Amino acid sequence: MNPFAWSGGKFLLFYAVVAVAVIAFVAWRARGRSDSRVNVTFMTSDPYRIAYLRGDSAEVIRVSVFNLVDRGLIELREDGLLVTVRKDAESLVRRAIDRAVLAACFAGTAPEALVANEALLREARAYGRDLEREGLLPDAPTRRSRLAWLVGALAVLVGVAGVKAVVALAQGRTNLVFLAILTVIACLFAARASFRRLTATGKDMLDDLKVLTMRLLGRAGTLKPGGASNEALLLAATYGIWALPAGAFPFVETLYPRPRSDGGGDSGSSGSDSGDSSCGGGGGCGGCGSD
Amino acid sequence: MDQDPLPPDVARSLDLFVREAQAALGEDLVAAILFGSAAEGRLRATSDVNVMLVLASLPPGRLDALREPLRLAHATIRLEAMLVLESELAEAAEAFAVKFADIAVRHRLLAGRDVMAALKPTPAAMRHRLKQILLNFILRTRERYALQSLREEQVPRLLADCAAPLRAAAEILMQLEGRAAASPKEALETLARESGADRWTQALAHLSAARESAVLPSGAGAPAVLALLDLAEALRSRANALPERP
Structure with missing residues (x-):
């Protein structure tokens, strides 16, 4: 009953079962428990x-720009620039991000430039911190805990594969390609499962x-x-600006043309600012829209 | 009264709204009452959700606290709120007698105490308001028919809009005649049958179809609107013939 003595195909099946169990465990740890105390009215x-x-x-x-254009506080000029139409516009809005967008548009700005504007991104990131405080996005301790569990999972996945490799090599068998591929795939899935964007x-x-x-x-x-x-x-906030009817809101497509890959509802969830809620262990972990 | 469960999104939004209203208004919230088609369990995708908030008082600032929850509920489930002081209820019931008589029959208490139980518009006010509603319906529908019926695809909406005033009027008319109907729809069908045998059967079928699917067979909509105008005239004659009791 020593699995490390099993032949190639049988061991690969065993390894796949171990990998699925490890990934499921990591995903379960990463998801955590839902806290129903967070009131929907907070959102x-x-x-x-x-x-x-x-x-x-x-x-x-993007949603703020849409909202301000819809309210008539920003105008999309024929030259493609967004311009704040009233000098007192900032006094008409309640939220800091809206004020920041209005300020950025006083001199005229291209819509795409706004979503890369560092001052606006900084203002928008405050929402990320709010959501982390409420447990809706993983905070730093949660990310560290996820990373620790991932390291453990990777140790198991690589360790089991390594022991088998040593045993196989000792027996003079060198065909370890499938095991290596399976190990890499398992590790990638474990990393993805660890770094879910949402709690x-x-x-x-x-x-x-x-x-x-x-x-x-x-x-x-x-x-x-x-x-x-x-x-x-x-x-727009719940489903993305492209969920709005083009007939009533034709300026949406002019402001931010729908990406070709966007089939419908949700928009813009592909994580253009990696500093927000990434995995703490570096980039490239977990698709933002995957939760 | 019928207590069919509400669609989950409506139930969730209503629950949220009522809790927020209670938090915003505190002891001043005497009652939150659901009325109209939602109270009857006949809510459609396009229906408004009607809620009456009865208030002991409305000090300055309290209305502000209600803005966010009301805007949210209006956005999510098209909640239309009637904000009425308890001291205004009796007067409102007389002024809008048909509406309040309908609420008295079809409502669900969401919070507080059932102030509608003790509230009954006088027959004189109901009679007066009934006549007003029927005449208003006739005048408005004539104009809308003239404006819209050349465009066939617009007629189902016009026809669907006939349902609420006619059905409410029929239900009140039956009440004033000392009878009861299971629903406003049934009241209209009963009075149509009594007043004209099968004369309005097809128009009423088209009325229901227009509300259900907003699609009618080609050429069916305009004659149905005219038939309903005819039915409204018949109801008005019947309302005019009611004995003048206080």
């Missing part, structure tokens, strides 16, 4: 929090918000521009 009272939870800092800026609370919150706005999404085609209600903002 709905500032829809930019929803935009950040679903996307990233750049998405918060369990965050994922449940996003699901709850989608239930809450189901009807709003269903009647998106009837929304009217002008910012008289918060319907368009809530929809």
Whole structure:
């Protein structure tokens, strides 16, 4: 019953089972437990929090720009620049990110430049910190804990494969390619499972918000521009600006053309600012939109 | 009254709204009452959700605290809120007698005490308001028919909009005649049958279809609107014939 003495195919099957168990364990640890104490009104009272939870800092800026254009506080000129239309515009908005966007547009700015504007990104990242405080995104200790569990998982995955490699080599067998490939794949999956962008609370919150706005999404085609209600903002924050009907909000496509790969609902969740909520152990971990 | 469960998103939004209203208004919130089609369990995808908040008082600032929850509920489930002081209730019930008579029959208490139980508009006010609603319906529908019926695809919406006032009027008319109907829809069907045998059967079927699917067979919508105008005239004659009791 010593698995390390098993032949190639049988051991690979054994290794695959071990890998699945390790990855499942890491994913379970990374998800954590959902905390139902976080009130949904914490999110709905500032829809930019929803935009950040679903996307990233750049998405918060996109939603803010959309909101301000819709309210008529920013205008998209024919030369393609966004310009703040009123000198007192900053006094008409309540949120810091809106004020920052208005300030950035006084001299005229291209929409794409806004989502790369460091001052705006800094303002938007404050939402990330809010969400971390509420346990909706992993905070530093959580990320460290995830990293520790990942290191353990990698040690198991690489260790088991290494022992088998040593045993095989001692028996004069050198065909270890499949085992090496399987080990690399298992390690990549373990890393991906470790660095989920959202916590369990965050994922449940996003699901709850989608239930809450189901009807709003269903009647998106009837929304009217002008910012008289918060319907368009809530929809844009929850599902992305491209969920808005192009007929009523034609400027959305001009501001930020829909990426070709974007099939529908959610927008801009591909993590353009890696400094926000990455895995603590460096880049390249976990797709932002994968939760 | 029917207590069919609400769709989960509506139930969630309503629950959230009521909790936020309680937090914002505190002891001043006497009652939160759901009325209209949601209270009846017949909510459609396009329906508004009607809620009445009865308040003991509304000190300055309290309304501000209600802004965020109300805007959210309006955005998510099209919640329309009637904010009425308890001291205004009796007067409001007389002024909007048909609406309040309907609420008295079809409502769900979401929080607080059921102030509707003791509230009943006088028959005179109901009669007066009933006539007003029917005449208003007739005048508005004539104009909308003239404006919209040349565009066939617009007619189902026009027809669907006929349902609420006609059904509410029929239910109140039956009440004033000392009878009860299971629902406003049934009241309208009963009165249509009594007043004209099968004369309005098809129009009422098209009315239901327009509300269900917003699609009607080609050429069916405009005659149905005219038939409903005819039915409204018949109801108005019947309302005019009601004995003038206080």
